Amino acid sequence: MRRQKYFTPTEVSLHNTLKDIWVSYLGKVYDLTPLLEENKGDVLLKPIIECAGKDISHWFDPKTKDILTHVDLMTGCIKYYTPRGRFLHIPPPCPRTDWANDFGKPWWKDNRYEVGLLSAKTRWIRIINTLTAQEQRLEVCSEETLDEILQRYLCYNSHAASYTWKHNGVNLDMSKTLSENGIPEEDEFYCGSPECNLFSPSICLYFNDDLTEL
Structure with a gap:
């Protein structure tokens, strides 16, 4: 279901x-x-x-x-x-x-x-496309899996499913939530401030057909 x-x-x-x-x-x-x-x-x-x-x-x-x-x-x-x-x-x-x-x-x-x-609680994350260097900040639901967050991101990159999603160099389990993947929440001290974007956790996308990727 x-x-x-x-x-x-x-x-x-x-x-x-x-x-x-x-x-x-x-x-x-x-x-x-x-x-x-x-x-x-x-x-x-x-x-x-x-x-x-x-x-x-x-x-x-x-x-x-x-x-x-x-x-x-x-x-x-x-x-x-x-x-x-x-x-x-x-x-x-x-x-x-x-x-x-x-x-x-x-x-x-x-x-x-x-x-x-x-959502009982939302989170802000940064998604960085390492191929194009484009960055998008998204508000997501803390209950959502990475696969569900990917669906949110498709309007910015229709080929998002063709990328490997990583945080701090570690491949993410797309069937789990941000917390289950060990991604910390943004620093509440900076939330709402001009510096908030800098302290939101980032997810890096690596194109699967990029021959430069190790």
Whole structure:
């Protein structure tokens, strides 16, 4: 079975329009674009649209995986807690005859919208092509294997699979993560500073057909 794809928070944040809306919650990433298309014009979409590209884990109870609840002071009943306002598939505060509850699963429990997993921690690395001397800095997911990082790098070098990937002169196991390959993380002291690039771990790519390679 193919592994689920990991996404960085930055990648999720880029999907923040009405035609392309992603959110993340409880460690997973969801594409809610079809939900908006199916319910176009519904005012109850507003809180969801306002959080496009963001993590909304704070909406949920991590134990039940459901929307947080609270006790209504007026009625004493347990109700969903929605401080940003009621949203799609949340029942109205009082019984109403015009609310359709035949939608099946609420959107937050519908795995049709799930597209992958949210990285718990991202890392910055430098990939250096020793054949062309080109260097690319990438933000990657700490959970990704080198093979998965290679897929990210293909947009910069479509022949990346034809190279041997090394760190400090040692061949990397492409089926393992950066940490499993013994590649240290960047120095947090320099993270975000102009010198950050200098202290990001580097991976050197050696073209397999390069006759100069020993």
